[in-house]
Amino acid sequence: MENRLKEIIESLIFISLEPLTLEKIKSVLTEFKQEEIEQAIKELLDTYVSNERGIQIIHSGGGLLFSTKPEHDSFIKRLLKIERKGKLSSAALETLSAIAYHQPITLAEISALRGVDSSSTLKTLLQKRLVKIVGRKKSPGNPLIYRTSEKFLTYFGLNTIKDLPSPEELSKILDEEDIPEEEDIAEQ
Amino acid sequence: MDASTDYQVKLEVFQGPLDLLLFLIRKKKIDIHDIPIATVTREYLKYLNQKERINLDREAEFLLIAALLIYIKSQMLLPREKPLEDEKDPRQILVNRLLDYQRIKAASSLLREKEEEELLKWKRSFLPHLLQEDAMDYIEISLFDLGESFFVLMKKKEREGIKTIKGKEYSLEEKMKEILAFLEANEFLDFLDYFSQAESFEEALVSFLGLLELIKARIVIALQESHFQPIKVWLRRKERLTNN
Known part of the structure; x- marks a missing residue:
């Protein structure tokens, strides 16, 4: 019975294009006990870690998702005739981190944080659905307010926004890495 | 340093x-x-x-x-x-x-x-990547760039001095269908290549207008890897991707 449950869950994850949440799995498999489901998921993930498989199940964007293993990247690219995957520009990354750490946030606030006008970068991020509009701020001009989206989490392989290091941890990283970073920039 | x-x-x-x-x-x-x-x-x-x-x-x-x-x-x-x-x-x-x-x-x-x-981890929802319109580093080019490219090409053809005998009428609708058929069969359409194959200026012009119509209708998208790189035309696939 337990094996069957493992298989069922595996098929649910397989068929789902978006990260499949635990809640969703539970809501579908009403005939099983919650603890059974959780246990089966754990066992299922273990089989993928230990097994000689090209694919794996990962926690991403708050749910479970199939992905290929990173070491097979070059072969997949060959199959799909892709030389490299497009990366975000550094302006886009900077804008995203400003939003991620200061959300909910307005365009003016983002621009102030970065010291440059960020409207076009923000527009691209919206198009890529990495950020979303969540409403308007009750302040003069009622500016739109933005947050990072669910796609943001999956894109960066985060399970929740809390997976990002806290501002305190960032400061710590900065203190530790101050010297190497200097050289980094000078060399660039 | x-x-x-x-x-x-x-x-x-x-x-x-x-x-x-x-x-x-x-x-x-x-x-x-x-x-x-x-x-x-x-x-x-x-x-x-x-x-x-x-x-x-x-x-x-x-x-x-x-x-x-x-x-x-x-x-x-x-x-x-x-x-x-x-x-x-x-x-x-x-x-x-x-x-x-x-x-x-x-x-x-x-x-x-x-x-x-x-x-490095490929997920099913991101497939096929190349056909997605938001291939991240591409620059979506403006109609002006597209027009300029077109006229540079036509000037070049003109200099070749090939005379053609008229007799064929080109319909915009037909050309649009042709472009779409081409895109269905091929991953993308190389702007310069495609128009250099046109038999006459009229044909190229009608194709070009057809292409502009398709871009306007947001059925296709013209992208460029960076400035001065070849312009490529892709089908927009977003709807199809999410419907799957």
Whole structure:
């Protein structure tokens, strides 16, 4: 019975294009006990870690998702005739981190944080659905307010926004890495 | 290492005035809390004098920083009855902004690492990547670029001096269908290649109008890897992807 449950869950994850949440799995498999489901998921993930498989199940964007293993990247690219995957520009990354750490946030606030006008970068991020509009701020001009989206989490392989290091941890990283970073920039 | 000579080439390094200031502070290996305005300003001027060519955007950012520093300096020079409170001290304000900014920079390099890790893992929802319109580094080109390319090409054909005998009428609708059929069969359409194959100016022109119609209807999209690179036309696939 337990094996069957493992298989069922595996098929649910397989068929789902978006990260499949635990809640969703539970809501579908009403005939099983919650603890059974959780246990089966754990066992299922273990089989993928230990097994000689090209694919794996990962926690991403708050749910479970199939992905290929990173070491097979070059072969997949060959199959799909892709030389490299497009990366975000550094302006886009900077804008995203400003939003991620200061959300909910307005365009003016983002621009102030970065010291440059960020409207076009923000527009691209919206198009890529990495950020979303969540409403308007009750302040003069009622500016739109933005947050990072669910796609943001999956894109960066985060399970929740809390997976990002806290501002305190960032400061710590900065203190530790101050010297190497200097050289980094000078060399660039 | 003299970084000041090569940062003109490496514009990617800088995002804005804060970035620039941070860079100068780092280069001087100065504690961020103790910004020696005179030194940093001198550094700017030295750099400006060295330069033969001017990048207007960059110089505008320099100016903004210089103005900011001069403002701080002037605030410091003013005699005051009471010493300034911490949060009104212009230096403190600047330091706070820089610290905020530094954190964002740190976070964004962290996100870059994550991005690189994730790009190695292929997920089903991201397939097929190449056909997605938001291939991230491509530049969507404007109709003007497209028009310009077209006319350059036609000029070139004209110079070849090939005479054609008229007799065929081209319909816009037919051409649009042809382009779509081509895109269904091939991954993308190379703009220059496609139009060089046209038999006559009329045919090319009708095809071009058809292409513009398709772009306007948001059925296809014209992209370029970077400026001066070949223009490629792709089908927009978003709807199809999400429906699957």
